[in-house]
Amino acid sequence: MSDAGREVADRMAEAALAWLDSLDAEQRKAAVGAPPGTGGGAEDERTRWFYTPTDHGGLTFHQQRPAQHRLVMRLVASGLSEAGYNTVATVLGLENVLDRVEGFSVNWGRERTRDPGMYYLRVFGEPGGPRPWGWRFGGHHVSLNHLVVDGRVAATTPCFLGADPAASPLLGAATLRPLGTAEDLARELVRSLNPELAARAVLLTRPPDDVVAGNSSRIDDRVLTRAELWRPGQHTPDRADHPVTGLQGADRQALALTPAPKGVPGAELDAAQRELLRALLGTYLDRVPDGVSPLPRYEDPAALDAVHLAWAGSTTPGEPHYYRLQGPRLLVEWTNVHRGANHAHAVWRDPEADFGGDVLAAHHAAHHRHENGM
Numbered sequence: 001m002s003d004a005g006r007e008v009a010d011r012m013a014e015a016a017l018a019w020l021d022s023l024d025a026e027q028r029k030a031a032v033g034a035p036p037g038t039g040g041g042a043e044d045e046r047t048r049w050f051y052t053p054t055d056h057g058g059l060t061f062h063q064q065r066p067a068q069h070r071l072v073m074r075l076v077a078s079g080l081s082e083a084g085y086n087t088v089a090t091v092l093g094l095e096n097v098l099d100r101v102e103g104f105s106v107n108w109g110r111e112r113t114r115d116p117g118m119y120y121l122r123v124f125g126e127p128g129g130p131r132p133w134g135w136r137f138g139g140h141h142v143s144l145n146h147l148v149v150d151g152r153v154a155a156t157t158p159c160f161l162g163a164d165p166a167a168s169p170l171l172g173a174a175t176l177r178p179l180g181t182a183e184d185l186a187r188e189l190v191r192s193l194n195p196e197l198a199a200r201a202v203l204l205t206r207p208p209d210d211v212v213a214g215n216s217s218r219i220d221d222r223v224l225t226r227a228e229l230w231r232p233g234q235h236t237p238d239r240a241d242h243p244v245t246g247l248q249g250a251d252r253q254a255l256a257l258t259p260a261p262k263g264v265p266g267a268e269l270d271a272a273q274r275e276l277l278r279a280l281l282g283t284y285l286d287r288v289p290d291g292v293s294p295l296p297r298y299e300d301p302a303a304l305d306a307v308h309l310a311w312a313g314s315t316t317p318g319e320p321h322y323y324r325l326q327g328p329r330l331l332v333e334w335t336n337v338h339r340g341a342n343h344a345h346a347v348w349r350d351p352e353a354d355f356g357g358d359v360l361a362a363h364h365a366a367h368h369r370h371e372n373g374m
Contacts, residue, residue: 004291008078009148013128015075016135020123022068023059031059035125036132036147037360046124046134047217047355051160051345053113053140054234058122072121076137079146079156084287090178091141091161092116098164101339108235114140132360141345143215147356155356156288158215159348166336166344179344182283183336186323189276190311193264201264204254207313207322208245211333211345212257219331219351221256255312261326263310274304281307281325284332284348294329303327313337329353 023031034042050056061069077085099106099114106113118139125133132154134147141162147155163178170176177183190201214224227240247255266277278298285295298304306327313321320341325332331349336342352358 004289005153006151006291008289008292009151009153010128011078012075012135012146012148012153013133015071015078016123016127016133019068019071019075019121020127022071027059027063030063031122033057033122033124036134036149036356044217046136047357049136049143049145049158049160049217050138050215050229050231051141051143051162051347052215052229052235053115053118054230056120056136056138056143057231058120058136058138060120061117072137075121075135076144079135079144079153079288081286081289081293087161087178087287088142088144090176091163092119092139094163094165094168094178095140097168101165101168132356134356145355147359149356149359153292154359155350155353156292157348157350157354159284159287160215160345161287161347162343162345164339164343166342179283179346182280182334182346183344185276185280185283186309186311186334187315187317187321189273189280189309190323191315192273192276197264197268201309202311202315203262204251204312206251207320207335207337208247208255209335209337210244210246211322211335211347212245212255212324213331213333213347213349214244218354219257219349221258223252255310255322257326257331261308261310263308263324263326265305266307266309266327267305277307277309277325278304281332284325284346287348 020031033046036046037043045057076088080088093116095114095116102114119137119142120139121135121137123135125131127133132147132149137144141164143158143160145158146153161179166179167175167177190198193201213219215229216222216224223243225241226237226244229244230237243252245252245255266274269277281298282295285293307330308326309323311323315321318341320337322335329350329352331351334346336344
């Protein structure tokens, strides 16, 4: 592990301990979870994640004092690049913008529905100690999941960011688009393909309603329902028993996630298109700090060769669309479909090691051998 990567883990531990030390006994009940790898229901809870405005599990801003809010954001910043942190902070603030867009009128039976105070932080285990530990921060359109094992950052996925509205006006005829580059680069790339490649890249003429993997704890071929995007008892969405994608039959099959990636591989792109692909990867993988981000992996031409681009929906700006990037240790999904194609979801996952399950297994196996003198 690089020195920079170890420094990230140290900063996380320092920030997490400062926050935990500020909490009283009642706050700690919600703020602290069992160490990663504990098993049973505790591990099920650690690997359960959401991106809707539901209970993400943990201590909310509303349950803390302003000085503690600052410590929360210090921990969030420790696990992100500067640009990643700025984007997350902007997404939190968009709750106020969305409230205005909806006429300050949406009511789901709680005191405030679009609520920048309803973001949750939970620390799992003892930061900086010998055992694995981690933390999760999330709320509407944000889910950050970090794991530290043996003093190193072992996992930073799932990592979800969204924006609603995806574009909103600022003074001076400027536009606020927190995730805009991730949309623009992908569209530029797919529109640059020759007709034969474009026909293979565009899997479906209509986009799904949401990312295909939803908020699954493990990426497989199971189709999630809309109800599963919410913690039970929090909210009952319309068409709760419908698939999150809204797709049925052949359309669902066309966009189904499969072990062999669909679409066009980087190996078939020209030099300019490969540069676009690598820049597009950077809009996701550079959310986390240098020394932790896997983006340098794609300086290897063979690694970039294996990344597949797939698209669904229109390639015309302003119209609903979806894309994904898939390859070894990589799944990126994007949608901008709802609210007149002004509501974006953008998630980065590691199908083999979300939540660090593989590293945890290796850690426990090694410690078991040591304890038994093997």
